[in-house]
Amino acid sequence: MSRREADVIIVGAGLSGLIAARTVLQAGLTPLVLEADERVGGRILTEDALPGVPVELGAQWIGDTHERMFALAAELGVETFPQYDEGETSYDLVGSGVLRENDFHARFGSELAELEKVLRLLDELAAEVPPEAPWLAPRAAAWDSITAGAWYDGQGLSPVARTLLEICTVGILAVPTVEVSLLHLLFTIQTCGVTSELFAESEGGAQTVRFVGGTGEIPKRLAALFTDHIVLNAPVLLIEHGTDRVTVHCRGGLVAEGRRVIVAISPTLAGRIMYDPPLPGVRDQLTQRLPNASAMKAFFIYDEPFWRADGLNGQLISDVGPARMSNDTCIPGDDHGVLLLFLEGEQARTFGRLPEEERRAAMTAELVRHFGERAARPEFYIDGEWSDRQWTRGCYNANCGPLVWTTFGHALAEPIGVIHWASTDTAIRWSAYMEGAVEAGERAAHAVIAELAG
Template sequence: MSESNHHDVDVAIVGAGLSGLFAAHQLLRAGMNPLVIEANDRVGGRILTEHVDGVPVELGAQWIGDTHHRMFALATELGVDTFRQFDDGEATYEIAGSGVLRETAFHERFAAELTGVDRALRLLDDMSAQVPLDAPWDAPRAHEWDAITAAQWLTDQRLAPVAERVLEICTVGILAVPMAEVSLLDMLYNLRTCGVGAELFAESEGGAQTTRFVGGSSQIPDRLAARLDGHIVLDSPVTLIEQNADAVTVHCRGGRAVHARHVIVAIAPTLAGRIMYDPPLPGVRDQLTQRMPQASAMKVFFTYDEPFWRADGLAGQLISDVGPGRMSNDTSPDDASYGQLLVFLEGEHARTYGRWPTADRKAAITDLLVRHFGSRAADFISYVDGEWAQRPWTRGCYNANMGPMVWTHFGAALTPPIGRIHWAATETATHWSAYMEGALDAAQRAVDEVLS
C-alpha cells in the first residue's frame, strides 16, 4: 500500500471494491500504472466476509451464477475454489395466511392461483426482451413503462393474493427495495441485463445463486489487492476531482493529491455524486445521481453444529410474508461440517427490523426459523447480522434502483465518460448489473475506454 501524499500515475481509480480492483488489475496487465484510492480501511466494498469463531460469514456479496463467466475465470486465475450451492430438499412457504407448508403441499393447495405467477413471468420475459441493454430509454414502450412503478404493474395483473405475494417477495429479494420505488422499465432492465429471463425473479433466483467460494467471497478482492501491492491507498476519501484537457487531479481528505491522465470512479452513482468536480459535471449527470439511491438489505446468519434441516428433507429455503425475514438459504459449507442458515431482510423489512435492538430482532427471526424448521432452529451456536445503510462508504446494498421517469429523462448520462472521468461500479454494467459479475463488466468497459 502506497504511503506518499502525492502521486503521478496513468490512471487514478476511486474505490477499492471489486470493480475498482479489477480495473486496476486489467490496467496493470496492459502496462499502465494505476492507483486505487479507497475511503475505507479495507478493500472489497460490498464484498465482506467476516470470521466468527473461525466460521466465515458472508455479510456482503456471496454467490455467482452459471453464466458469470468473468467471475469464474477470475476465481480460477486467483486460485479461489468454488462449490455448488446446496439445493436439495423442499422449500417451505408461509403466504397469504397459509400457515407453514412444505413446497409440494403449497403448490398442490394453490396450483390454480400459482398459474398467475407463470403468466406474469412470461409477460416479463416478453417485455424485457424489448429493452436495449445500451439504451433502455429507446425501448418501444419505454416512456409508458417508465411512467409507472413495478408495484402498479403487479397490481394491474390482478393475480390471486398468494401469487401476487410470491412474485412480490421474490422481486424485492432481487431489487432490495419496495416495488413501489422502482419503475417498471428499471425492473425490466434488471431482467434484461441478467440474460436468464424471468427465472431470476422466480423463487429459486434461477441462475444467479448456483455457486459459492470456498472460504468466502472476500478472497477475491483480497487476492486482487495482493497483486496490486503499491497501487492502493486506504483511508483516503476523495473530496474533489479536477480535470482539464490534459490531466486530472484527485484530491483526498488529509491532503493527498493524485495526478493522472484519467480517473475511473468505481463507486455507486449516488456516492459518486457526493464528490465535488471542477469544472462541475453537466446537470443531467448530477440530476441522475440524485435519483439513484442505494437499496436496503440486511443479512442475518444462524450457525448450528450441523445442517439438521436436511435430515427432514428441507433445503433450508423459506418464503414468508409474515417475517421478519421473507427468504432464507442454506449457507452451510460444502463439507457440511456445521450448519448455517441465512435470512434476508430486504426493502421495507431491512429498514424496519434493521433498526430494532439486536436482541429483539434475533428473537423475532428465531421464531421465524422455528416455525419453518422446528425447535432445533432455536439451538444455534452463533448469531451474526450486518446492515449496510449505516456503513458510511456504502450507504446501502445490494445496488441502486431507478424510480419512475429516471431512465427516460436521465439514464443516458449513466456511463459515458465526461472528459477524462470514466464511470464503473456494478450499477453501470450492461451484463448482470447489481452482481459481482456486473462489477467486472463495468470495470472492463471503463478500462477499454481508457486504453482506447
C-alpha cells in the same frame, strides 16, 4: 501533504475498481486505486464467524452464466462449490400457515400457473429493452411512467401469486416494487437473461455457486497482484479535471495526479464527491435519483444442519416475520449448520433500526415456525445492514424510479471529459451483481486505455 502520480486514478477498491486497475496495469499503464475504507472489496465482505465458518455479509453467489466471475476465480485460484438445494422449501403466504413445498404447490397450483404467465410476459417485454440504452425501448415512455408494483397490481393475480411475486422481486431489487419503474425492472431482467435466471436458485439461476474460503478471497487475491498501487483510508473529497489532466484530493492530505480518473463507486456516492469544474446538471440530477437499496443478512449457526434430516433445504419464503427468505449456507467439510435470513427493502429498513436483541428474537421465532424448536438454539449469531456502513450507505442495487431512465439515464455511464464511471450499476450484463461489476470495470478501463493510446 503527500503526492502520487499515475496514468489512471481509480476511486474505489471494490470489484469494479480492482478489475479496472488490473486491466490498466496489464495494458502497460500505471493505476493508482484510492479506497476510502480500511479494506478492499466494497460490497463484498466475508467475516469468520467461527473457525472454518466464513459468513458473507455482502455478495455471496454467482450464477451458471456468470462467465467473467468463473474465469476470474479460476485465474486467482479460488475454488467454487454448488449451493445446497436438496429438500423442500417451507412456505407461509397470505395466511396459508407453514406448508412444505409439495403441499404448497398442491394447494396453490392454479395461482402459481398465473404467476408463471406473468413471468413469461415480463420476459417478452424485457426482450424489447436495449440494455445499453433502456430509454430507447419502443415503449420506454409508457413503461417508465409507472412503477413495477402498479403493473403487477394490474395483472389480476391472486393474493398468493402477487405476494410471491413481490417477495421474489424485492429479493432482487432490495426495494418495494412501488419504488422502481417498470422500465427499470425490465432492464434488470434483460441484463440477466430471463426471469428464470433471476428468480431460480437451482440450475440456471443467479445464486447457484459459492466460493471456497468466502467471496472475500476474490478481492483479496486480486488486490495482492498490485498492492503498491492501492491506498486505503483515502476518502476522495475533490476531483479537479481539465482537458487531459486530473487531480484528486483525499482526506488526510494525499493528492493524486493522473491523465484519467475512473470513479468506481455507486452513483449516489460518486455524487457526494466535489468536482471542479462542476459536472453537468443532468449528471447531478441523475445521482440524486439513484439511492442505494436496503438489505440485511442474518446468520444463525448451529451444531449441525438439523433441517436436512427433516427433508428441508433450509429455504423459507414467507410474508410473516422479519425475513421474507432464507437459505442453507453451510460450508462443505464443516459440521456446523448455517441458516441465512434475508431482510430486504422495507424489512431491512424497519428491523435494521431495532436493537439487535429484539431483531434477533423476532427472527428466531420465524425460524422456529419453519424449522422447529432446534432453531431457537444457535451457537452463534451475526447480522449486518449495509445502509449503516460509512463507505457504502446501502446494498447492491441502485434503482431507477419513474422517469429516471428516460430523463437522465443516458448520463449513467457516459464519460465526462477525463472522468469515467465504473460500478456494477453501470453494467449492461448482470447489473447489480459481481458479474456486472467485472464487466463495468473492464469497460471503463478499456475506454481509458484507448483514449491514452490515441
